[in-house]
Amino acid sequence: MKQSLRFQQKNILTLLLVLVFLWSLRVIDWKEPLLHPGGGATFLQIIEAMLHPNLSPEILLLALDSAWVTLTYAVAGMTIAIVIAVIFGVLASGVIQNSQHPLSMLSKRFFRGLLGFLRAIHELVWALLFVSAFGLTPYSAILAIAIPYGGILGRIFADMLSDVKKEPIQSLQSTGASKWQLLFYGYFPLVRANMISYTMYRFECAVRSSAVMSFVGLGGLGYQIQLSLDDLNYEEVWTFVLFLMAIVIVIDGWSSGWRSRLSKGSSRFSMLSFLLSLSLVIGSWMYLYKVEHASFFTLFTDENGEYAKKFFLSLLGIGEETPTFFSAQSWIHTLQLTYDTLMMSIIAIGMATIVMLITVVPAARNVANGKLTMSRSFFSWVSFLLIRASYILSRAVPELIWAMMIIFIFQPGILPGAVALALHNFGILGKLCAEVIEDLDERPIRHLSSSGASHAQILLYGVLPSVLPKFLSFILYRWEVIMRTTIVVGFVGAGGLGQQFKLSMSYFHYSDITLIILCYLLLVWLADFLSELSRKAAK
Amino acid sequence: MKKLVSFLAFVLLLGLLSGCAEDKEEAVEQEETTKQTLKIGAIPDQDVSVLSRSMGEVADYLSAETGLEVEYVPSVDYAALVTAFERGEIQLAWFGGLTGVQARNRVPDAEAIAQRPRDEEFHSVFIAQKELGLKSLSDIKGKSFTFGSESSTSGHLMPRYYLMEEGINAEQDFNGNPSYSGSHDKTYKLVESGAFQTGALNEAVWEAAVAEGKVDTSKVDVFYTTPAYYDYHWTINTLEGYDSGVKQKITDALLSMDSEQQTILDLFQTDKFIETKNENYEAIEKVAKQIGIIK
Structure with a gap:
C-alpha cells in the first residue's frame, strides 16, 4: 500500500509538471506570427554557413589567439574559485568547528547562506556590475567567474566533507589528532578524488562562461563571435564556435580520463594531469601579468575605491529623490x-x-x-x-x-x-x-x-x-x-x-x-x- | 606532506611573481604619466573595423599636433564609453547627442568642443523593405521594427520621439516588441536580410552605405526622414593632471583640420569640424527626460 502511494506520488508529480508546462505556453501570443517575416531566410543562411565555416589563415590565427584569452580567464577565475571554495566549503561543512558549541551551528548556517548567495547570481551579471565598479580590466571577468563558481564548488565541497564516512575520522581522532590534522590527514584524502572530478567538470563550464564575458567588453572568443554577428558574417561565427567546441571537447575528454584513472588509482596519469593543471594555472597568471599588464593589486587603488563606492551608493538609490524600489508602480512593472x-x-x-x-x-x-x-x-x-x-x-x-x-x-x-x-x-x-x-x-x-x-x-x-x-x-x-x-x-x-x-x-x-x-x-x-x-x- | 610542501612552494612562487609584476607595473605607469598619454574613444555606432581605422588616424594626428602620446581605446557599447569617460580613462570622446549629455551629467566640467557642420542639423531615416511600399511614418504600424543601440540618439532617442509625435507607441503598435540591433550598420543589414521589415538609423551612416554600395536599395529604402536636431560631437574631459594648455591645443587641432587631413575627414564624412557648446544639447536632454531615459 505504501509503495503504491509512493508510485502514485511520482506520477502525480509528473502530471503536475506537464500541466505547468502547458499552462506556461499560454503567455505566448500564438495568434501573432512567431517568426520574423524574414526569419526563415535568416535561419537558412545561418545553417548554410555552418556547412562551410571560414577557415582562412588569418581568421584561424585570430581564433587561436582569442581561444587562449578565453582559456586564460577561465583558468584564472577557477584558481580563485577553488580558494574561495576550499576556505568557505570547510567552514560551511562544520568539520573544524566544535560541534558542541552553539555558535558553531550558527557559523555553519552563515557560511552555507553565504555560498548560496555567491552562486545565486549569474556570472555575467557579476561581470556587468564589476565593470561598472572597477572598469574594464581582465579582473572584472575573472572575479565574475570566481564568485559564482566559488559558491557552487564550495557548496559541493561542504556536502562532500560532511558526508565523509565517520569511522576513519574517529580512529584518527582516537589517536589524538587535532582538528587541523583531522582535516588534512582525514577529510581531504577521503574526498580528494571527488573534489578533483567535480572541479574539472566545473572548469569546462567556466570556459563557456569566460567566452561570454566578452559581452561586457572583455576579449576572447565571445567578443569575436559578437563582432562577426554584428557584420552578419555567419561563416566566421561558426569558425569561432568550432574553436569553442574544440576546447570544451578536449577538456571534457581530459576530465573524464582523469576521473576514471582516479577511481582506479593510476597515479601516473593523475600526476601528469596535476602537473598540466599547475602549468596551466601558472601560464595563465603569467600571461595576465606580462602580456595584459593586469596586476591584481592595482584594482584596490583609492581612485577605484571612490568609483566603486559611488556605484554602490547609487545602487542603493542614495542621492535619488525616489529610488525605484520605493515606487509601487515600478514594483508592479518589474514583477x-x-x-x-x-x-x-x-x-x-x-x-x-x-x-x-x-x-x-x-x-x-x-x-x-x-x-x-x-x-x-x-x-x-x-x-x-x-x-x-x-x-x-x-x-x-x-x-x-x-x-x-x-x-x-x-x-x-x-x-x-x-x-x-x-x-x-x-x-x-x-x-x-x-x-x-x-x-x-x-x-x-x-x-x-x-x-x-x-x-x-x-x-x-x-x-x-x-x-x-x-x-x-x-x-x-x-x-x-x-x-x-x-x-x-x-x-x-x-x-x-x-x-x-x-x-x-x-x-x-x-x-x-x-x-x-x-x-x-x-x-x-x-x-x-x-x-x-x-x-x-x-x- | 610532499604535496603540501610543493603547494606552499607554488604559492610562494606566485607571490614572488606578483611582486615582480607589481614593481614593473609601477615603473611603466610612472613613465606614462611623464609622457602624458591621452586616451580617446568613440561610441561603437558602426562597423568596428571602420571605426578603429578612423580613430587610429585621429590619434596619430592629435599626437603630431599636441606632442602628447595619443591612444585610441575601442569600446563595445555606448554605456561602456560613458562609464570610461566618467572614470577619467578616456580624455576625449566622440559621443552622440544622448551619450554626450549622459557623460556631461556625470562629469559636470566636461565640455562639448567640436562637431561636424552636419551635426547641427542631423536627421534620422526610417527605412523599410521596398516591397512593403510604405509612404509615411504612420504606415509603420503593424510592421516589425528595430532601433539601433538603446543609447543612440539617431538610432533610438529621436526616432522614438518622432514616432511618439506621430501618435505611435513603440511598445504596442509594432508587430511584436521593437528590437535593439546595437548599431546603425546592423540595423540596415537586418532589414535588408529580411529579419526585420523596418528600422531607424543615422542618416550619415545610411548615405555612406548607399554611396559605397554596401546596401541594396532595390530591397530596402528610406520612406521618412525626421526633422533636424543636434547630434554627434567631441567632448573633452576635465584633463586633471595635464598641462593647462592641452585643452586649447586639442580644440585647435580639431577645428583646424582641413584638406591636409582629408583622409580623416573623409572617414567622418565631413570637410571640417566647427565649434559647439554644451547648451546646444539641451533639447536632446529634454527629450531624453520626456521618454524616461534620463531621470
Whole structure:
C-alpha cells in the first residue's frame, strides 16, 4: 500500500509538471506570427554557413589567439574559485568547528547562506556590475567567474566533507589528532578524488562562461563571435564556435580520463594531469601579468575605491529623490517581467525535455550497439553518432550566443529566450539522461524487446518507468540552472528581466538595477525551493 | 606532506611573481604619466573595423599636433564609453547627442568642443523593405521594427520621439516588441536580410552605405526622414593632471583640420569640424527626460 502511494506520488508529480508546462505556453501570443517575416531566410543562411565555416589563415590565427584569452580567464577565475571554495566549503561543512558549541551551528548556517548567495547570481551579471565598479580590466571577468563558481564548488565541497564516512575520522581522532590534522590527514584524502572530478567538470563550464564575458567588453572568443554577428558574417561565427567546441571537447575528454584513472588509482596519469593543471594555472597568471599588464593589486587603488563606492551608493538609490524600489508602480512593472521570466524558464525546460525524450533512446550506447534491444543495425549507429554530435554542439555553445543568433529569427519577446535556453540545455539533459539509460539493468528491457515491442513501446513500458526518477531529478536541476540564466538571454533582447536590466544599465538607472536583482534573487530562490520539494517527492 | 610542501612552494612562487609584476607595473605607469598619454574613444555606432581605422588616424594626428602620446581605446557599447569617460580613462570622446549629455551629467566640467557642420542639423531615416511600399511614418504600424543601440540618439532617442509625435507607441503598435540591433550598420543589414521589415538609423551612416554600395536599395529604402536636431560631437574631459594648455591645443587641432587631413575627414564624412557648446544639447536632454531615459 505504501509503495503504491509512493508510485502514485511520482506520477502525480509528473502530471503536475506537464500541466505547468502547458499552462506556461499560454503567455505566448500564438495568434501573432512567431517568426520574423524574414526569419526563415535568416535561419537558412545561418545553417548554410555552418556547412562551410571560414577557415582562412588569418581568421584561424585570430581564433587561436582569442581561444587562449578565453582559456586564460577561465583558468584564472577557477584558481580563485577553488580558494574561495576550499576556505568557505570547510567552514560551511562544520568539520573544524566544535560541534558542541552553539555558535558553531550558527557559523555553519552563515557560511552555507553565504555560498548560496555567491552562486545565486549569474556570472555575467557579476561581470556587468564589476565593470561598472572597477572598469574594464581582465579582473572584472575573472572575479565574475570566481564568485559564482566559488559558491557552487564550495557548496559541493561542504556536502562532500560532511558526508565523509565517520569511522576513519574517529580512529584518527582516537589517536589524538587535532582538528587541523583531522582535516588534512582525514577529510581531504577521503574526498580528494571527488573534489578533483567535480572541479574539472566545473572548469569546462567556466570556459563557456569566460567566452561570454566578452559581452561586457572583455576579449576572447565571445567578443569575436559578437563582432562577426554584428557584420552578419555567419561563416566566421561558426569558425569561432568550432574553436569553442574544440576546447570544451578536449577538456571534457581530459576530465573524464582523469576521473576514471582516479577511481582506479593510476597515479601516473593523475600526476601528469596535476602537473598540466599547475602549468596551466601558472601560464595563465603569467600571461595576465606580462602580456595584459593586469596586476591584481592595482584594482584596490583609492581612485577605484571612490568609483566603486559611488556605484554602490547609487545602487542603493542614495542621492535619488525616489529610488525605484520605493515606487509601487515600478514594483508592479518589474514583477510582471519577473512573471514573464519565470514562464520563459518553464517553456525552456519543457522544450528541452521534449527534444531530449525524443532523442535519448537512440543516443544511449547500449541501444546503439544492440545490447539493450537485441537488435543490431547500421542505422542505429548512424543515429547514435548524429544525435551525440548534436548534443555536443548544443551544449558547447553558451545560451547567450544561441540567443544572439535566434533573435534574428524569432520575434523579440520571451519565446526566443526560451528557445535559446532550450537549445543549450537539451544537449546537457540528453547526455546526462543517455548515461542513465546506459547504466540500466538490461534484462527487463531485453525481455520486452524479444517479445516484439516497438521502439516507442520499449520507451514507454521498459525504459521510462525505471529511469523516470533520475530523469526528473536532472530536469529539475537543469531548471534551477535555467532560472539563473534567463536574465542573461534577456540582455540581447530576448525579453523578461534581463532586457530591462540591460536597458537600465545603459541609462545608468542604478536603483532600477537593485530592484531587478531583488526580483531575480526571489525567482532563483523560489526555483531552488520548488525543485528541492519536487525532488523529495520524486524519490 | 610532499604535496603540501610543493603547494606552499607554488604559492610562494606566485607571490614572488606578483611582486615582480607589481614593481614593473609601477615603473611603466610612472613613465606614462611623464609622457602624458591621452586616451580617446568613440561610441561603437558602426562597423568596428571602420571605426578603429578612423580613430587610429585621429590619434596619430592629435599626437603630431599636441606632442602628447595619443591612444585610441575601442569600446563595445555606448554605456561602456560613458562609464570610461566618467572614470577619467578616456580624455576625449566622440559621443552622440544622448551619450554626450549622459557623460556631461556625470562629469559636470566636461565640455562639448567640436562637431561636424552636419551635426547641427542631423536627421534620422526610417527605412523599410521596398516591397512593403510604405509612404509615411504612420504606415509603420503593424510592421516589425528595430532601433539601433538603446543609447543612440539617431538610432533610438529621436526616432522614438518622432514616432511618439506621430501618435505611435513603440511598445504596442509594432508587430511584436521593437528590437535593439546595437548599431546603425546592423540595423540596415537586418532589414535588408529580411529579419526585420523596418528600422531607424543615422542618416550619415545610411548615405555612406548607399554611396559605397554596401546596401541594396532595390530591397530596402528610406520612406521618412525626421526633422533636424543636434547630434554627434567631441567632448573633452576635465584633463586633471595635464598641462593647462592641452585643452586649447586639442580644440585647435580639431577645428583646424582641413584638406591636409582629408583622409580623416573623409572617414567622418565631413570637410571640417566647427565649434559647439554644451547648451546646444539641451533639447536632446529634454527629450531624453520626456521618454524616461534620463531621470
